[in-house]
Amino acid sequence: MAEKGKKKTTDVEIEPEFFCPVNELAVSEKIKDFYIRSGITSLYPPQSKAVFAGLLDNKNVMISIPTASGKTLLAELAMLKSIESGGKALYIVPLRALASEKFRRFSGFSELDVKTGISTGDLDAADEYLGANDIIVATSEKVDSLIRNETRWLQHISVVILDEVHLINSPDRGPTLEIIITKLRRMNPDMQMIALSATIQNSEEVAEWLNASHVVSGWRPTKLYEGVYYDGVYKAKVQKPAFDLKKIAKKPKTVKKSEKEAGKEKPEENTHSGFDSENGLEKEIKQIYIGKVPEAAVSLVADTISGGGQCLVFESSRKNAVGFAKKAASVIFSLLNPAEKETLSKIATEILEGSDTDVAVVLANCVLHGAAFHHAGLSAEQREIVETSFLAGKIKMISSTPTLAAGLNLPARRVIIRSWRRYDSDSGMQPIPVMEYKQMAGRAGRPHLDPYGESVLIAAKEDDVEMLTEKFIEAPPENIESKLGAENMIRTHVLSTIANGFANTREELLEFFKGTFFAHQRGLMSTIALSTIIDKCLDFLIENEMSQEKRKNINGSESSSSSSSSSDLGPQSPFQTADKLSKSYTNLGGRSDAVLAPTTLGTLVSKLYIDPLSATTLLDGILKSKSCGKEPSVIGLLHLVCKAPDMKLLYMKSSDYEWVQEFIADNTEHFISVPKTTNPAEYEWFMGEVKTAVLLYRWISEVSENDISKEFDVGEGDIRNFSETASWMANAASRLCQLCGFKEEVVSLSDLELRLQYGASVDLLSLLKIRGIGRIRARKLYNAGFKSKDRLQKSDYVTVAGLVGPKVAEQIYKEIGMTPDPEALKSQKSRKGRSKSLQSEGLPAKIMDTDLGRTVPASASESEKFKTETEAKEPKRTQRRFDEFF
Numbered sequence: 001m002a003e004k005g006k007k008k009t010t011d012v013e014i015e016p017e018f019f020c021p022v023n024e025l026a027v028s029e030k031i032k033d034f035y036i037r038s039g040i041t042s043l044y045p046p047q048s049k050a051v052f053a054g055l056l057d058n059k060n061v062m063i064s065i066p067t068a069s070g071k072t073l074l075a076e077l078a079m080l081k082s083i084e085s086g087g088k089a090l091y092i093v094p095l096r097a098l099a100s101e102k103f104r105r106f107s108g109f110s111e112l113d114v115k116t117g118i119s120t121g122d123l124d125a126a127d128e129y130l131g132a133n134d135i136i137v138a139t140s141e142k143v144d145s146l147i148r149n150e151t152r153w154l155q156h157i158s159v160v161i162l163d164e165v166h167l168i169n170s171p172d173r174g175p176t177l178e179i180i181i182t183k184l185r186r187m188n189p190d191m192q193m194i195a196l197s198a199t200i201q202n203s204e205e206v207a208e209w210l211n212a213s214h215v216v217s218g219w220r221p222t223k224l225y226e227g228v229y230y231d232g233v234y235k236a237k238v239q240k241p242a243f244d245l246k247k248i249a250k251k252p253k254t255v256k257k258s259e260k261e262a263g264k265e266k267p268e269e270n271t272h273s274g275f276d277s278e279n280g281l282e283k284e285i286k287q288i289y290i291g292k293v294p295e296a297a298v299s300l301v302a303d304t305i306s307g308g309g310q311c312l313v314f315e316s317s318r319k320n321a322v323g324f325a326k327k328a329a330s331v332i333f334s335l336l337n338p339a340e341k342e343t344l345s346k347i348a349t350e351i352l353e354g355s356d357t358d359v360a361v362v363l364a365n366c367v368l369h370g371a372a373f374h375h376a377g378l379s380a381e382q383r384e385i386v387e388t389s390f391l392a393g394k395i396k397m398i399s400s401t402p403t404l405a406a407g408l409n410l411p412a413r414r415v416i417i418r419s420w421r422r423y424d425s426d427s428g429m430q431p432i433p434v435m436e437y438k439q440m441a442g443r444a445g446r447p448h449l450d451p452y453g454e455s456v457l458i459a460a461k462e463d464d465v466e467m468l469t470e471k472f473i474e475a476p477p478e479n480i481e482s483k484l485g486a487e488n489m490i491r492t493h494v495l496s497t498i499a500n501g502f503a504n505t506r507e508e509l510l511e512f513f514k515g516t517f518f519a520h521q522r523g524l525m526s527t528i529a530l531s532t533i534i535d536k537c538l539d540f541l542i543e544n545e546m547s548q549e550k551r552k553n554i555n556g557s558e559s560s561s562s563s564s565s566s567s568d569l570g571p572q573s574p575f576q577t578a579d580k581l582s583k584s585y586t587n588l589g590g591r592s593d594a595v596l597a598p599t600t601l602g603t604l605v606s607k608l609y610i611d612p613l614s615a616t617t618l619l620d621g622i623l624k625s626k627s628c629g630k631e632p633s634v635i636g637l638l639h640l641v642c643k644a645p646d647m648k649l650l651y652m653k654s655s656d657y658e659w660v661q662e663f664i665a666d667n668t669e670h671f672i673s674v675p676k677t678t679n680p681a682e683y684e685w686f687m688g689e690v691k692t693a694v695l696l697y698r699w700i701s702e703v704s705e706n707d708i709s710k711e712f713d714v715g716e717g718d719i720r721n722f723s724e725t726a727s728w729m730a731n732a733a734s735r736l737c738q739l740c741g742f743k744e745e746v747v748s749l750s751d752l753e754l755r756l757q758y759g760a761s762v763d764l765l766s767l768l769k770i771r772g773i774g775r776i777r778a779r780k781l782y783n784a785g786f787k788s789k790d791r792l793q794k795s796d797y798v799t800v801a802g803l804v805g806p807k808v809a810e811q812i813y814k815e816i817g818m819t820p821d822p823e824a825l826k827s828q829k830s831r832k833g834r835s836k837s838l839q840s841e842g843l844p845a846k847i848m849d850t851d852l853g854r855t856v857p858a859s860a861s862e863s864e865k866f867k868t869e870t871e872a873k874e875p876k877r878t879q880r881r882f883d884e885f886f
């Protein structure tokens with residue numbers, strides 16, 4: 001067992017079939033009872049291994065075990081044990097969707113008097129109120145921002161769970177994950193760290209970095225067959241055979257009960273025809289023809305559903321995911337019974353009630369047939385409906401982009417990886433990484449949800465069968481590699497490291513970065529690379545007045561080496577050195593004669609959680625427009641927001657060039673700066689910024705989400721993502737202007753922030769400031785003459801309730817300090833009851849398949865006619881001219 005401070009990690013070896021009984025664990029009786037009552041009476045062998053490695057003894061443990069082998073339970077035990085001893089747990093996940101899933105699960109600990117909170121809100125808030133919880137679930141970005149905002153409860157964290165730690169390998173998320181791990185370790189060296197990962201090749205390296213015991217295992221509770229389908233035959237292997245649960249003496253007895261409670265009877269294991277539990281299986285699949293050709297994936301889906309299972313199909317793009325759901329829909333529908341069809345029609349109605357976009361209509365249509373698609377372009381509500389309906393066994397198949405591969409516990413008997421290549425802008429179509437394949441395959445056969453799992457790769461020709469087997473099924477997953485070594489990744493972390501007092505000199509900065517996985521992995525070589533990048537970042541920060549380097553003179557006084565003078569910005573310049581920051585965080589103390597300190601600007605930028613380059617871009621833009629003596633227009637500000645590197649941009653398609661160029665030509669005077677066309681790369685980038693700014697303009701002009709979706713070929717989820725990030729940038733710009741004393745800009749940017757948040761025109765601003773009023777309700781109230789809070793205060797309750805519904809009306813009245821007349825309240829409630837019962841049937845008579853431009857019957861009998869082969873037509877683009885936007 002490894003102890004903290006010891007360099008060498010230990011790979012824990014115990015009897016492979018040891019199922020540690022829960023009642024022998026070193027936790028309280030209360031915790032043991034809790035699990036035994038829920039049907040978990042013994043730990044799986046890899047879990048037992050982790051306990052032996054010190055999981056319950058406050059030891060750091062790196063756990064690299066297969067998908068579905070119960071990593072979450074290990075995290076739970078470590079957290080509950082630590083909380084029992086008066087500690088607090090932080091559970092770090094890569095995605096918001098996973099945070100919600102874990103939050104829901106851990107909320108069940110209220111039975112044990114353990115409180116759980118979730119921190120996914122604004123990235124510049126300290127969320128001190130969450131300190132009242134015992135477990136806090138947060139994404140890595142949120143934890144980074146909490147550290148920057150010096151959230152006090154972080155110092156009381158006794159155990160940190162690093163879920164999906166292999167994402168250190170991700171170019172987007174990895175660097176932040178590494179940095180927060182490094183910071184948390186410095187803040188509290190006694191903190192226990194539990195790192196959870198799928199099987200990766202170099203997990204030992206991560207364990208060494210974390211000074212952790214290394215638990216590695218190939219054991220899986222349900223058998224996972226991994227194979228290839230070709231020409232009507234599926235041939236599969238069992239990579240690492242699971243133990244036969246029936247043969248194991250300490251098999252949990254109550255498992256079946258929990259399965260029944262979940263509405264699932266567990267079929268007998270290995271009764272499926274064609275199984276050869278020793279060597280894998282070979283199975284003929286009935287081929288289904290679409291037109292004159294057999295459709296492999298549709299045949300596999302139909303085969304799974306006929307056998308009582310559900311299917312996940314992974315596609316390489318959103319378009320393919322939607323296309324396959326449509327293609328498989330009618331076949332799936334033919335396998336459903338009337339009760340299932342009835343249930344599905346209710347789910348389809350729910351989707352349509354939440355949104356009227358074309359995407360929602362296509363999704364509802366697919367769901368009506370038992371199929372669904374899932375990608376980041378769907379709204380959070382749509383994704384949730386799809387996931388929960390699949391989990392409940394109602395939707396039979398989801399075709400998804402890889403978004404579903406990470407960590408969600410879904411009941412897929414069979415996973416079909418339809419596209420094993422993905423487009424890469426540098427190198428064209430490339431095979432997906434083995435690690436990603438394993439994550440996808442691992443969604444199949446989840447304990448308690450399915451008796452076994454099958455993953456299927458589809459071979460286009462006979463030769464591909466061997467190639468796919470070697471490339472994916474038999475191949476070891478890749479090593480994970482730190483992605484921290486780039487200037488644009490480190491810049492923001494150099495600033496926050498100085499701003500939070502983790503380093504006060506260049507040497508200390510280097511020392512800090514030597515604690516990262518990047519340095520651990522690269523060894524001595526990293527020192528040179530890191531010091532060069534750190535110097536570059538520091539030069540940038542000093543030049544842009546976010547940090548100062550003060551040299552101590554012989555007499556002890558300080559002289560600043562900040563390259564530009566704060567007086568450049570006029571008399572009310574905010575850029576003075578910040579007061580000494582509270583040293584609540586670890587401070588190594590100066591070792592050099594040159595002391596680094598953040599300026600007020602640097603401190604603000606760090607807390608705002610924006611890239612320092614975004615800050616300079618926003619400030620430069622504002623200063624430039626000020627120097628021209630005119631206030632920037634809304635489209636000018638939107639473009640500025642899109643220029644910030646934190647903002648994700650829309651891609652330019654070949655059909656975009658003409659209208660974007662025309663738009664730029666018509667509106668040149670509104671842009672704060674326009675690059676020269678002689679610099680094609682820069683101009684191309686500029687066009688992407690303009691295209692994105694135009695989308696945002698449409699959004700804040702109350703253009704419907706459906707129209708925006710069609711016009712820009714994006715999903716509702718994308719519109720929300722763009723508007724959310726733009727709103728965050730507008731907020732950052734407004735706070736920067738506040739610091740500079742630019743009052744007019746503060747007002748216009750704050751208004752823009754609110755408009756972006758809600759997708760609303762300027763006339764709705766007054767109403768949007770009242771809690772409970774969004775863009776639709778604000779528009780209804782505005783059009784009825786209630787244009788402001790004052791006007792609402794003079795309204796009569798019945799009229800307002802008639803417009804927004806009694807519940808919201810009540811809430812609005814509370815917000816504006818009014819009390820509705822009790823008689824009016826009563827009459828409204830009875831009216832609502834009546835209308836609800838009239839609508840209770842819920843099933844729309846017809847829903848439009850707008851992709852096909854024709855109506856699809858919602859009634860079960862006619863639905864087989866639903867055909868899906870047509871591609872979406874190129875949306876007719878309205879010409880964007882100046883008048884349309886201002």
Ligand SMILES: Nc1ncnc2c1ncn2[C@@H]1O[C@H](COP(=O)(O)OP(=O)(O)OP(=O)(O)O)[C@@H](O)[C@H]1O
Pocket residue numbers: 039040041042043044047066067068069070071072073198252255406407408409442443446447448
């Ligand atoms: N010892 C156990 N006995 C019975 N069921 C268990 C045990 N441990 C975990 N489970 C159940 O196994 C299922 C899979 O667990 P979990 O989701 O934690 O796996 P995982 O290793 O995190 O998977 P992945 O990496 O694929 O997300 C859950 O339903 C969980 O409740």
